[in-house]
Structures are given as C-alpha cells and as structure tokens.
Amino acid sequence: xxxxxxxxxxxxxxxxxxxxxxxxxxxxxxxxxxxxxxxxxxxxxxxxxxxxxxxxxxxxxxxxxxxxxxxxxxxxxxxxxxxxxxxxxxxxxxxxxxxxxxxxxxxxxxxxxxxxxxxxxxxx
Amino acid sequence: xxxxxxxxxxxxxxxxxxxxxxxxxxxxxxxxxxxxxxxxxxxxxxxxxxxxxxxxxxxxxxxxxxxxxxxxxxxxxxxxxxxxxxxxxxxxxxxxxxxxxxxxxxxxxxxxxxxxxxxxxxxxxxxxxxxxxxxxxxxxxxxxxxxxxxxxxxxxxxxxxx
Numbered sequence: 001x002x003x004x005x006x007x008x009x010x011x012x013x014x015x016x017x018x019x020x021x022x023x024x025x026x027x028x029x030x031x032x033x034x035x036x037x038x039x040x041x042x043x044x045x046x047x048x049x050x051x052x053x054x055x056x057x058x059x060x061x062x063x064x065x066x067x068x069x070x071x072x073x074x075x076x077x078x079x080x081x082x083x084x085x086x087x088x089x090x091x092x093x094x095x096x097x098x099x100x101x102x103x104x105x106x107x108x109x110x111x112x113x114x115x116x117x118x119x120x121x122x123x124x
Numbered sequence: 125x126x127x128x129x130x131x132x133x134x135x136x137x138x139x140x141x142x143x144x145x146x147x148x149x150x151x152x153x154x155x156x157x158x159x160x161x162x163x164x165x166x167x168x169x170x171x172x173x174x175x176x177x178x179x180x181x182x183x184x185x186x187x188x189x190x191x192x193x194x195x196x197x198x199x200x201x202x203x204x205x206x207x208x209x210x211x212x213x214x215x216x217x218x219x220x221x222x223x224x225x226x227x228x229x230x231x232x233x234x235x236x237x238x239x240x241x242x243x244x245x246x247x248x249x250x251x252x253x254x255x256x257x258x259x260x261x262x263x264x265x266x267x268x269x270x271x272x273x274x275x276x277x278x279x280x281x282x283x284x285x286x
C-alpha cells in the first residue's frame with residue numbers, strides 16, 4: 001500500500017468494484033450486506049474493499065448503529081473534482097492561445113495569398 | 125488577449141476507462157485549426173504552458189512520421205516524443221505521446237476536427253493511457269504549474285480521516 005494519502009486514495013479507486021461501491025454510496029449510506037448484495041462475491045470480500053476505501057479516507061463507518069452503515073466522504077471527492085477543474089484551466093489557457101493564433105492566421109491570410117495546400121500538415 | 129469569443133473547454137474523465145476526453149470549439153475552419161496543430165511554427169505559439177519555451181527538435185507531421193520537443197524554463201528542461209500514427213488533413217490526427225521521464229508510459233491521442241456552422245470547428249481529443257492511476261495522475265499533474273495548495277489541502281483532509 002502506498003504511504004502518502006493521495007496515492008492511497010488513487011490506489012483505492014483503481015479497482016472497478018470499489019469504484020462501483022463508491023458510486024452506490026454516493027446515493028446514500030448503506031450497510032455491508034446491502035453493498036454486497038449485487039455482487040457475485042462474499043460479504044467478506046466486500047468488507048475488504050470497504051477497508052481499503054476506509055484506509056484511504058474515502059469512506060467512514062458509523063460506530064453507533066448495529067449494522068455500522070458506510071458513509072461516503074463527499075468532501076474528498078469534491079476536492080478530487082477540483083483537480084479536473086485545474087486540468088481544465090490548463091487546457092483552457094492553451095486553447096485561448098490557439099484562439100489568438102487562429103485569429104492571426106485569419107489576418108495574415110486576408111493580406112496574402114491563400115496558403116499553398118501542398119504545405120499543409122507536412123512540416124519541415 | 126483578443127476579442128475572439130471564448131469557448132468553454134469540456135473535459136471528461138471516464139469513471140471506468142483510463143481515458144481523458146477534451147472537447148472545444150474554435151472560431152476558425154477545420155483546415156486552419158488542423159494547420160495550427162501540425163505546422164511547427166504555429167504549434168510552438170500555443171501548445172506549451174505560457175512560461176515554458178517549446179523547442180521542437182523533430183517534427184514530421186505525416187502518417188508514420190515522428191516528433192520530439194523539449195519544454196524549457198529556467199529551472200526546467202523536459203523532453204517529450206512520439207509518432208504521428210495518422211495525419212488525415214483537416215479531419216483526424218492520431219499521435220502517441222511519451223514523457224521522457226516516464227519512458228515506458230505512452231498515451232494514444234486521437235484528435236478529430238469537425239466542421240460546425242458559421243465556419244467554426246469542434247475538436248474532440250481522446251487520450252488513452254494504461255491504467256486509471258496513470259490517467260488520474262495526468263489529470264492531477266495539471267497542478268504542476270504552481271498549484272500545490274490543492275494537493276496539500278486534499279492531503280490534509282485525507283490525513284485527518286485516516
């Protein structure tokens with residue numbers, strides 16, 4: 001198991017069953033039995049998956065109720081979505097530069113002859 | 125920077141496949157957008173991050189050709205390389221992409237250029253990598269650019285809970 005929390009979270013989500021468990025917990029808290037029901041695996045196997053999610057900080061389990069329902073730590077996922085948002089901003093910046101390049105190409109071509117077709121796509 | 129309409133960049137990280145899909149429209153025809161993607165003189169004007177100089181060492185934008193460039197800044201000098209798997213003018217561009225620091229990793233990038241009404245173009249980029257972890261790491265590396273605080277916040281939050 002990787003040591004730092006971030007790698008743990010990623011590793012925990014690298015498994016399709018665990019991602020599915022997360023998707024179902026997003027709809028509401030559930031006990032191990034309920035979570036295990038749709039899978040062709042034992043309650044023990046699902047418990048193991050839950051333990052990985054718990055250790056990664058993605059899921060918590062209530063100590064109070066008898067069935068100890070599992071709860072998704074939504075805040076963690078909000079932050080994970082923010083990463084995508086940051087990645088999007090990077091792409092956005094780049095594409096805005098491309099917008100400017102394309103606008104320049106328009107201006108250049110209005111002044112000059114249209115570009116030679118043969119040159120397209122085969123750069124030096 | 126210009127008075128061009130700013131279009132939104134949409135990014136989809138598939139929940140079950142190690143892919144990243146990027147969709148964006150441009151106010152230019154597919155042949156122009158395609159040229160901005162394949163002509164090295166145009167590529168260097170926009171592709172790398174703003175504070176980084178992109179030094180193209182090899183660029184043969186033909187089907188079966190290859191490319192290699194370095195991204196250079198005061199404190200940074202990293203290389204990237206790949207091949208042009210298919211160059212279908214104004215329609216489709218398929219490339220491989222490898223970061224020299226992770227020479228065993230490779231992303232397969234397919235870019236499609238689609239004409240839209242009003243002389244615009246919609247591009248759809250699909251990147252396929254080996255695993256969900258690598259995909260997520262790529263998305264997280266959008267933070268490379270001095271954006272550590274988000275990471276730290278998440279680290280703290282996760283640490284609190286474990």
